[in-house]
Structure formats: C-alpha cells, structure tokens
C-alpha cells in the first residue's frame with residue numbers, strides 16, 4: 001500500500017522543475033502473454049519504446065527536463081555526446097529540431113560507424129556531427145568542452161548535456177515516470193515483485209529508483225548492465241539516485257542494497273551484442289511482435305530470460321520490464337540480426 005502523502009510529495013517535488021513536452025505519455029503498460037507462458041511467470045512491458053519522439057525511447061523523458069532547463073536558461077545550442085549509435089544523440093537532435101535549437105554532437109567511434117540507424121537519423125535531423133577516433137567516452141570530453149567554449153566565444157549560449165543525459169535534471173524524467181506507472185498498476189490491480197531495466201549511463205535506473213525511494217520502495221529494481229562491472233555500476237546508480245532526490249528536495253533514504261546490477265550479460269563490452277542478446281531479441285520478436293535492440297534492451301531481456309531459467313524469478317513473481325527503446329540501432333547491426341533470424 002502506497003502512502004498517499006508520499007505520492008503527493010513526489011508529484012509536488014517535480015512541479016517546480018522546468019519541463020517541455022516531448023514524449024507521448026503515458027506510455028502503454030502491456031501484458032506479454034506468450035513470453036509470460038514461456039517463463040512461467042507474469043511479465044508486463046512498460047513501452048517506453050513508444051514515447052513517440054523520433055522513433056521513441058527512454059531519452060524523451062529525460063529531455064523533457066533537460067531541454068526545459070536549457071530553454072529556461074535561454075540556450076540557443078545544445079551540445080552532447082554518445083557513441084555513433086547513440087539513441088540519446090538521435091533523440092536530442094530531433095528534440096532540438098522541434099524546439100528550434102541548434103544541435104552539436106561529439107560522438108565516439110563504436111562497432112558500427114556506417115551511415116545507418118541512429119547516425120543516419122542524426123544527419124537527417126541536421127545535427128552538426130563530429131566522430132572522434134576513440135571508443136573511450138572520456139576522450140570526447142575535451143572536444144565537448146572546446147565546442148562549448150567556442151560557442152560562448154562566438155556569442156552563443158550553449159547548453160551541455162553529458163553522456164546519456166544522466167545528471168539529476170535528466171534522471172528527474174524517470175522519477176516522473178513513477179506516478180504514471182503506479183497509476184497504471186493500480187488501475188490493473190497489479191502488485192509487481194520487481195522491475196527489470198537496462199542500465200548504462202545510469203540516469204534511467206537512478207531516476208526510477210529515486211521515484212520508488214520517494215514512495216518507500218513498493219518493489220525493487222534489477223538493473224542489467226550494458227557496459228560496466230556490477231559493483232561500479234551499483235555505486236554510480238546509488239550516487240545519482242541520491243543526487244536526484246536532493247535535486248528534487250526529497251529526503252528519502254536509499255540503502256546500498258537498493259542498487260542491484262547484474263553484469264553477466266555485457267559480453268565483450270558496450271555496443272557488442274552476444275549470442276544471448278540476439279536470442280533475446282529473436283524471442284521477443286517471435287513471442288510478442290516487439291522489437292528490442294542489440295545494445296541495451298536485448299541485453300536486459302537476456303538477463304531476465306536467464307534469471308527465469310536460474311529460478312531467481314519464478315511463478316510467484318510479476319515482473320515489469322521497462323522497454324527503453326533503441327530499435328534504430330538494429331539497422332546498423334543488420335549483419336548480426338540477419339545471422340540469428342530464423343530462415
């Protein structure tokens with residue numbers, strides 16, 4: 001049972017923060033009957049792949065607050081970073097178009113740098129794109145700062161968004177998803193036992209955790225890492241969760257144990273899908289007609305499928321899987337997809 005005053009406090013804490021509408025909300029919360037039957041437990045999918053902005057995905061929620069802040073500060077240019085198949089970059093470029101802002105993208109080289117998927121869309125949205133010859137995110141930072149300094153020197157007002165928009169302002173978008181999700185669960189009379197999500201730059205995980213913390217943790221989150229080792233990811237999630245709560249002026253306690261991450265599905269590294277990733281994509285396509293992606297949600301679903309096999313979730317559980325989007329990258333990974341698709 002959620003404390004109504006805690007729920008109200010969360011909603012009130014969100015109100016003073018500048019926000020610009022970019023996402024189609026609420027996103028659907030759907031049963032996944034054939035997947036549920038396969039796993040022997042009930043799975044519902046929160047369809048944040050359907051946020052509507054430029055083919056959808058989780059970044060629309062973060063960008064509502066990030067670009068709300070940018071507009072409040074009078075910015076005329078948004079500068080951000082990610083890999084060449086970054087969904088965050090694609091959605092930022094589209095949102096800038098919608099709001100009449102210029103967009104500069106400083107992207108790290110990745111496993112797929114051809115003009116396909118997200119990178120193709122970045123160009124379609126007219127972003128000023130630079131690809132740097134390194135897969136290391138830290139190597140993009142000096143170029144990012146130089147671009148901001150140059151814009152200021154030219155008399156512009158740049159707004160810098162760090163990788164994935166994973167700062168308290170961006171994570172606030174996911175704290176704001178919690179009242180929406182709780183209302184849907186309430187209407188369906190569902191009490192989930194756990195929520196699964198892909199955890200990368202941590203904003204989605206941390207914002208969601210902050211929202212749940214504000215309500216006294218009605219259910220836990222299981223993060224499936226797409227890049228970092230569990231311990232490092234758990235620490236970063238915990239840190240950003242606490243900073244997001246502070247940003248919102250909420251003083252909920254977040255114990256270390258609330259930040260749970262499994263790193264066994266990362267494979268060779270960020271952006272490199274494994275056979276299990278591709279099998280998970282195929283399973284969702286064939287069971288539910290739902291498109292996952294090779295970088296994030298395919299790994300997260302591989303984690304859920306493995307946890308069900310291992311008995312870490314079972315017939316008494318009701319799982320919510322947060323589908324964070326990412327489908328455009330499939331078209332850059334077409335060789336991997338073709339190799340695993342049924343004949």
Ligand SMILES: Cc1ncc(COP(=O)(O)O)c(C=O)c1O
Nearest residue numbers: 087200201202203204296324326
């Ligand atoms: C499709 C998709 N899913 C999940 C994530 C992970 O979200 P976060 O970076 O907030 O941890 C991202 C982030 O880039 C994403 O694009």
